[in-house]
Amino acid sequence: MKTREEQMIWVEAVSYEDLAVNTGKTIRYQGEEVALFKMKSGKLTAIQNRCPHKEGVLAEGIVCDEHVFCPMHDRKIHLPSGLVQAPDTGCVQTYSTKVHEGTVFIGFPVGKELAC
Numbered sequence: 001m002k003t004r005e006e007q008m009i010w011v012e013a014v015s016y017e018d019l020a021v022n023t024g025k026t027i028r029y030q031g032e033e034v035a036l037f038k039m040k041s042g043k044l045t046a047i048q049n050r051c052p053h054k055e056g057v058l059a060e061g062i063v064c065d066e067h068v069f070c071p072m073h074d075r076k077i078h079l080p081s082g083l084v085q086a087p088d089t090g091c092v093q094t095y096s097t098k099v100h101e102g103t104v105f106i107g108f109p110v111g112k113e114l115a116c
């Protein structure tokens with residue numbers, strides 16, 4: 001049986017050092033768009049780049065602690081889980097990340113429908 005990591009395609013995204021803290025970076029891969037963030041702690045998170053409300057570009061949102069605020073109507077999304085915070089509802093897809101030799105990779109599931 002394959003591990004979760006083996007069931008992904010790891011796509012080279014960007015140099016870890018080139019990522020600004022609390023600033024989203026848009027990564028595109030085969031029609032998917034991901035918002036990649038390096039949080040103040042140095043931890044990486046990657047989420048679907050479109051807000052579930054009206055498709056605001058989340059990589060352009062303001063990051064505060066572990067949340068990003070959608071630049072269009074200010075919905076608050078928890079970066080590690082992808083959950084929209086109350087009083088709003090909804091979620092965005094999250095993606096795995098890893099750093100290898102200073103390069104950030106994003107994991108895209110193989111052969112599965114993306115869902116949040």
Ligand code: FES
Binds near residue numbers: 053
């Ligand atoms: S499009 Fe994101 S809150 Fe409306």
